[in-house]
Amino acid sequence: xxxxxxxxxxxxxxxxxxxxxxxxxxxxxxxxxxxxxxxxxxxxxxxxxxxxxxxxxxxxxxxxxxxxxxxxxxxxxxxxxxxxxxxxxxxxxxxxxxxxxxxxxxxxxxxxxxxxxxxxxxxxxxxxxxxxxxxxxxxxxxxxxxxxxxxxxxxxxxxxxxxxxxxxxxxx
Amino acid sequence: xxxxxxxxxxxxxxxxxxxxxxxxxxxxxxxxxxxxxxxxxxxxxxxxxxxxxxxxxxxxxxxxxxxxxxxxxxxxxxxxxxxxxxxxxxxxxxxxxxxxxxxxxx
Numbered sequence: 569x570x571x572x573x574x575x576x577x578x579x580x581x582x583x584x585x586x587x588x589x590x591x592x593x594x595x596x597x598x599x600x601x602x603x604x605x606x607x608x609x610x611x612x613x614x615x616x617x618x619x620x621x622x623x624x625x626x627x628x629x630x631x632x633x634x635x636x637x638x639x640x641x642x643x644x645x646x647x648x649x650x651x652x653x654x655x656x657x658x659x660x661x662x663x664x665x666x667x668x669x670x671x672x673x674x675x676x677x678x679x680x681x682x683x684x685x686x687x688x689x690x691x692x693x694x695x696x697x698x699x700x701x702x703x704x705x706x707x708x709x710x711x712x713x714x715x716x717x718x719x720x721x722x723x724x725x726x727x728x729x730x731x732x733x734x735x736x737x738x739x740x
Numbered sequence: 741x742x743x744x745x746x747x748x749x750x751x752x753x754x755x756x757x758x759x760x761x762x763x764x765x766x767x768x769x770x771x772x773x774x775x776x777x778x779x780x781x782x783x784x785x786x787x788x789x790x791x792x793x794x795x796x797x798x799x800x801x802x803x804x805x806x807x808x809x810x811x812x813x814x815x816x817x818x819x820x821x822x823x824x825x826x827x828x829x830x831x832x833x834x835x836x837x838x839x840x841x842x843x844x845x846x
Contacts (some may be wrong), residue, residue, distance in 0.1 A: 572759050573835035576774040581838045644778035688839045700804065 572719040576721040577642035583693040584643040586681045591634050592648035593677055597670055598627035603655045604663050613660055613732045619739050623667075630700070637696055659733060661718055710738055744834050747827035749820055756830075765814060776808050781828050783807075783819070792818040 606621035631648075638645035655665045678700045685693040717734055721727050741753040741762060753762040761772045763780070771782065783805060791797035803821050805814040816824065832838035 571836065572754055572756065572761075573774055573837050576759075577778075577837055581778070584778075642774070644775060645781060646782065652745050 576632045579641045579643060579693050580685075580688045581639075581643075581675055582688055583681070583685050583690045584638060586639075587634050587638055587643070587693070588646045588648075589675060590681060590688045591631050591638075591645065592650070593674060594627050594634065595648040596653075597651050597674060598622035598624045598631065599650045599653045600670060601627060601667070603653050604657070604667065605658050607655065607663060608660070610614070613728075613735075615732045615739070616660060616663070619735050620663075622739055630703070633699075641692065659723070660721065660728060661715075664711060664714050664718065668708065668715060671704065671708045671711055675708060678704055714738060747823050747830070748825045750827045751832045752827065756843060768812070768814075769825070770808060770812050772808060775786050780805075780807055781832065784828050786820055787823065787825070790826075792821070821831040 601620045601624035603618050605617045605624060608617035608620060612630070620688050635645045654666070659668065678697060682694055682701065685691075685697070714735060718731050722736065723731070741755050744770040749766055750762045750778075753764070754760075755762060755771075758771075759773075760776070761777050763770050763772060771846050777798070780822075787803055792801050801818050803816050805816060806812070807814065822833075829838070
């Protein structure tokens with residue numbers, strides 16, 4: 569029997585479901601970073617705001633990468649609904665700590681999809697996610713470095729201003 | 741046409757020459773591309789069965805399904821939805837697009 573379904577789609581539907589969930593997660597991250605940029609602007613951390621505007625764009629880029637992968641493989645990408653974006657932060661340290669928490673969640677989610685696609689024998693999805701695995705190493709490292717810099721600089725006196733200025737080192 | 745899967749109320753068929761699928765809803769048969777079948781799967785699997793057992797969430801215990809770019813409209817009750825979910829799961833396994841796993845038959 570001619571396999572119309574396989575001719576039209578080259579990944580498993582379970583992988584497609586997980587990738588659609590990842591699209592939603594990346595969109596949520598993009599919106600959260602935009603909220604963080606807004607907080608930074610309102611509280612005088614202008615360099616950090618630039619950093620988060622850039623991060624927001626990057627997350628959207630990740631989302632589109634997965635979206636286009638689903639298009640290319642004949643899947644059905646779902647445009648995500650994004651809700652529950654937090655706009656309240658206690659301090660700039662709180663902002664970066666939340667960022668790291670978010671990145672760790674994204675890393676765990678990517679690793680989970682890699683494991684599941686391996687179980688399903690979906691080599692295409694597994695290989696596609698290689699780039700994301702390495703990208704997450706870089707993302708987590710960037711935020712950890714910023715938190716280390718904050719710990720060394722301290723938040724007393726002109727510390728906060730120095731922190732904001734130094735964030736420029738992580739804007740490419 | 742080749743039958744892919746038949747459940748209590750529904751059956752899915754593959755039309756080789758047309759590169760299309762036909763889903764027989766009993767009172768009506770609809771033609772679908774794989775994209776439309778994937779869209780149906782998304783809609784059906786997104787339905788919360790729990791809401792059917794909570795009068796506040798789903799007062800009448802029915803679901804309205806708009807399929808194939810709003811070309812077809814179906815109103816299904818709880819048993820039909822359970823059967824449709826079952827059919828979709830089994831059909832994707834039969835099509836080789838879903839990893840084989842045990843699916844509870846209704």
